[in-house]
Amino acid sequence: MYGIMGNGSLGLLGIMKATKYRCNNNNNDPPCWRRISGWNSNTTLLLHHHHHDASKYSTSSCKGLYAGKKHLWLQKNVIMTMAIMLGFLACFFLLDYVTAISSHDSASSRFLYLNEKSSSDSYTCKKQSSPIEMYGRLLNMASSALAEKELKQDSSNLWVEPYGIASSWEPCAHRKLHNTPGNLVENNGYILVSANGGLNQQRVAICNGVAVASLLNATLVIPKFLYSNVWNDPSQFGDIYQEEHFMNMLKDDISIVKELPSHMKSLDPEAIGSQITDADLPKEATAADYIKIVLPLLLKNGLVHFLGFGNRLGFDPLPSHIQRLRCKCNFHALKFVPKIQEVGALLVRRIRKHSGSRSMLDTELLGKFIDKRKDHDSAKGSIKYLALHLRFEVDMVAYSLCEFGGGESERRELQAYRESHFPFLVERLKNSTSPISPMVLRKMGRCPLTPEEAALVLAGLGFKRGTYVYLAGSGIYGADSRMNPFTRLYPNVITKEDFLAPNELEPFKNFSSQLAALDFIACATADVFAMTDSGSQLSSMVSGFRSYYGGDHAPTLRPNKKRLAAILWENGTIGWKSFEERVKKMIQEGQKVTMRKFGKSIYRQPRCPECMCKQP
Secondary structure (H helix, E strand, O other), rough: HHHHHHHHHHHHHHHHHHHHHOOOEEEOOOHHHOOOOOHHHHHHHHHHHHHHHHHHHHHHHOOOOOOOOHHHHHHHHHHHHHHHHHHHEEEEEHHHHHHHHHHHHHHOOOOOOOOOOOOOOOOOOOOOOOOOOOOOOHHHHHHHHHHHOOOOOOOOOOOOOOOOHHHHEEEEOOOOOOOOOOOOOOOOOOOOOOOOOHHHHHHHHHHHHHHHHHHOHHHHHOOOOOOOOOOOOOOOHHEEHHHHHHHHHHHOOOOOEEOOOOOOOOOOOOOOOEEEEOOOOOOOOOHHHHHHHOOOHHHHHOEEEEEOOOOOOOOOOOHHHHHHHHHHHHHHOOOOOOOHHHHHHHHHHHHHHHOOOHHHHHHHHHHHOOOOOOOOOOOHOOOEEEEOOOOOEEHHHHOOOOOOOOOHHHHHHHHHHHHHOHHHHHHHHHHOOOOOHHHHHHHHHOOOOOOOHHHHHHHHHOOOOOOOEEOOOOOOOOHHHHHHHHHHOOOOEEEEEHHOOHHHHHHHHOHHHHHHHHHHHHHOOOOOEEEOOOOOOHHHHHHHHHHHHOOOOOEEOOHHHHHHHHHHOOOOOOHHHHHHHHHHHHHHHOOOOOOOOOEEEEOOOOOOOOOOEEEE
């Protein structure tokens, strides 16, 4: 380019002629400028036109450079034409350079398998912003490590449980034991449950309601779901779960009816003092609390109404038959309705490119919609996939009080969100004499994992770049700016919107809990499930399902956020080998097969005598 500029118009024309001659040695090849990335046919015609005009003007000027005004005018136009051409060339070469760089990332970040692409992904937004990176050095090392792995045969055991003892536990909560009291004839009244929250919070409330009905020897009315402006879902029990199956599965344990008897429908639980709220019961209430607080009201008025009933029944101490009943409800009685099972089966088959039944998890979650025909070609095209629950929504990010590399604009945005949605938190912070800094919060493991951090964990474990990652949930805070570091390492990010056509998703469009049920199915039946927050309801319920039905072929990855924070704190100095070793050790320790500890969730950790049976 510098030579062209130094030689002037005639030098440029000579180079273009020589280039054209060399390029046209092969008559089948297009002119070489047409082969330059980023140049279109209109550009080619424009340059070609200028080339011939410039040659004509140059020849005229050579015959009589000072022959008159006409020749001077032509010469000025030649110079102007050359200047314009140089501008075009500079722009196009710059464009070609940028295109060459960006096309490498964009080509690898698109998932070519998709047959039908939805109009938007769950983590995209209209406003595009620059990628936000917190660990640039580690990302570069991870990218290099993944590139090396692509050339090697995958001999890892990432897709199986690292501890074979997991297969010694098998489901047995549905078995009736001789010492189980069962459904007694005498009845103390009716229990109404109005569950709040999303799909998984409602599920906990249902199972706890079943346990309380058994504990107080009461009849359970099919639970209702409260409408929330957060979830925007008017779905009721029968829209998500099979009512008849629910009642039949539990009929030997408690009495269940669809509605109150006619003579009690006119009663107002609040007016008669039989409405129980979270203010009336402590969190993780014991059996003694229910007998002391709730039973007298039940005996007096014939019914009690648990409003907003959720996490109001502790796990210990409780009679073993009550614990078993909670497991039976969660893992056996709550079956998704056929509409959800059918679309869920379609989603899983399309992700896997596989039509046959894979495991007990598939059968329990998808029922009759599992295609059990033998397909000899299915194994050839089938793929494994990892499901990831990225709990990085704006509400959780704002509430955490952490910082995530977005600078002052991020701080202002999150503070505005807190003032709008969490005024009590803001007031508490104002009155705090010693607030904890974002840096300390991160070191303590109190910050949600970013998509970038999740990608580094997967790379440290050894998952290859081509791994299919099903992304559960929606509304990733920061959208593309946050997901870009993840998709740089793992471009095959897929969602339910990628595999289900708009008309297939239409019945679920305004029902967030039903959409969440599809994510639940895709996560529970995945070859590997990874979470970023073990405290989330979806992650807890999914991991429990995988422990209960998965045996030794349903690994779940649970990062220890405090230990991971300590590893990532060494971003500037740690070597990749050391990073890999420490991440693998952290995850494997979280996968150890142990019995449920006292007080821990029986829905998340069902390996205990009340839920599962251990083979000798």
